[in-house]
Amino acid sequence: MVVEKACKKCHRIIKGDICPVCKSTELTANWKGYILVIDPEKSEVAKNFNITTPGKYALRVGK
Numbered sequence: 733m734v735v736e737k738a739c740k741k742c743h744r745i746i747k748g749d750i751c752p753v754c755k756s757t758e759l760t761a762n763w764k765g766y767i768l769v770i771d772p773e774k775s776e777v778a779k780n781f782n783i784t785t786p787g788k789y790a791l792r793v794g795k
């Protein structure tokens with residue numbers, strides 16, 4: 733099973749080595765909780781996190 737990592741910059745949860753949203757390679761397996769954003773324009777949470785791309789995002793990302 734592939735460990736899901738979170739992007740330190742935009743919090744996107746991914747199963748790879750590069751973030752598809754911001755192209756960052758600063759990832760961490762140290763994250764907690766997640767939100768599923770389906771429609772960023774209608775989601776208050778997405779606005780709080782500055783999320784513009786639908787997907788799965790970590791609520792808390794460790795350092």
Ligand SMILES: [Zn+2]
Nearest residue numbers: 739742751754
């Ligand atoms: Zn990112």
